[in-house]
Amino acid sequence: SQKIEQNSEALNIQEGKTATLTCNYTNYSPAYLQWYRQDPGRGPVFLLLIRENEKEKRKERLKVTFDTTLKQSLFHITASQPADSATYLCAYTGGGNKLTFGTGTQLKVEL
Amino acid sequence: EAGVAQSPRYKIIEKRQSVAFWCNPISGHATLYWYQQILGQGPKLLIQFQNNGVVDDSQLPKDRFSAERLKGVDSTLKIQPAKLEDSAVYLCASSFNGDSGSPLHFGNGTRLTVT
Known part of the structure; x- marks a missing residue:
C-alpha cells in the first residue's frame, strides 16, 4: 500500500538560510501533493499544492518540487525566519479523494 | 471568512466514559472531515462526509466511534466508551x-485526554 514518509528528526537551521524538507512516497505517483504548516495547539494550515505533471510551484518564499522519478517532493523555505518554526506536513490524495498525511517534520529556525 | 469552529478545546474523561465533539465548517463547504492526531504523528482520517452522506469511514472504529452530519452543515463525533488509546x-x-x-x-x- 502507498506510504508517505517524512524525516521525523527535527531540522534546525540558522535564520536567513534555506530550509529544505523532504517527503517521499513508496508506490504510485499521487495526482496531487499538498503541504501544510502546523503550529503547537493549532490545526494544520494549507500552504501549497503541486500536481503530478508540475515540476515546481512557488509562493513568496516557499517552493515545492515534485520528482516522480525519485518519488519525492521537496519543500523549500528561502530566507528563513524564526517565525517559520513549525511542523510541516505533506499529504497525498489517494483513492476516493482521501487525503493522507505524513508524520511531519519539525523545523526550528534559530537566530 | 470565519474558519472552522470546534468545541470544546479540551476534554478530560475517564476510560469507559462517553464524549462528544462538535464542528461547524466554513459556510458553503460541502465536504467535512474528522481526523485523529496522536502526539508526534500526522493526522489520520476517521470519516469524510460529502454534504450529509458518508464518503469514507474505513478507519473509523465503528464499535465505539460514531459521527453524523445533520442537514449537511454541523457535525458531531462521539466516542462511547472511551479507551486510553x-x-x-x-x-x-x-x-x-x-x-x-x-x-x-x-x-x-479538541484535545482529549482519557485517564
Missing part, C-alpha cells in the same frame, strides 16, 4: 467540494 487531538476540517485538489481548512481541534 483514544487520547489524541480530534481535528475537524472542511473543503469546498472534496475534489482531489481542494485544500482542507482545519479547526484548532
Whole structure:
C-alpha cells in the first residue's frame, strides 16, 4: 500500500538560510501533493499544492518540487525566519479523494 | 471568512466514559472531515462526509466511534466508551467540494485526554 514518509528528526537551521524538507512516497505517483504548516495547539494550515505533471510551484518564499522519478517532493523555505518554526506536513490524495498525511517534520529556525 | 469552529478545546474523561465533539465548517463547504492526531504523528482520517452522506469511514472504529452530519452543515463525533488509546487531538476540517485538489481548512481541534 502507498506510504508517505517524512524525516521525523527535527531540522534546525540558522535564520536567513534555506530550509529544505523532504517527503517521499513508496508506490504510485499521487495526482496531487499538498503541504501544510502546523503550529503547537493549532490545526494544520494549507500552504501549497503541486500536481503530478508540475515540476515546481512557488509562493513568496516557499517552493515545492515534485520528482516522480525519485518519488519525492521537496519543500523549500528561502530566507528563513524564526517565525517559520513549525511542523510541516505533506499529504497525498489517494483513492476516493482521501487525503493522507505524513508524520511531519519539525523545523526550528534559530537566530 | 470565519474558519472552522470546534468545541470544546479540551476534554478530560475517564476510560469507559462517553464524549462528544462538535464542528461547524466554513459556510458553503460541502465536504467535512474528522481526523485523529496522536502526539508526534500526522493526522489520520476517521470519516469524510460529502454534504450529509458518508464518503469514507474505513478507519473509523465503528464499535465505539460514531459521527453524523445533520442537514449537511454541523457535525458531531462521539466516542462511547472511551479507551486510553483514544487520547489524541480530534481535528475537524472542511473543503469546498472534496475534489482531489481542494485544500482542507482545519479547526484548532479538541484535545482529549482519557485517564
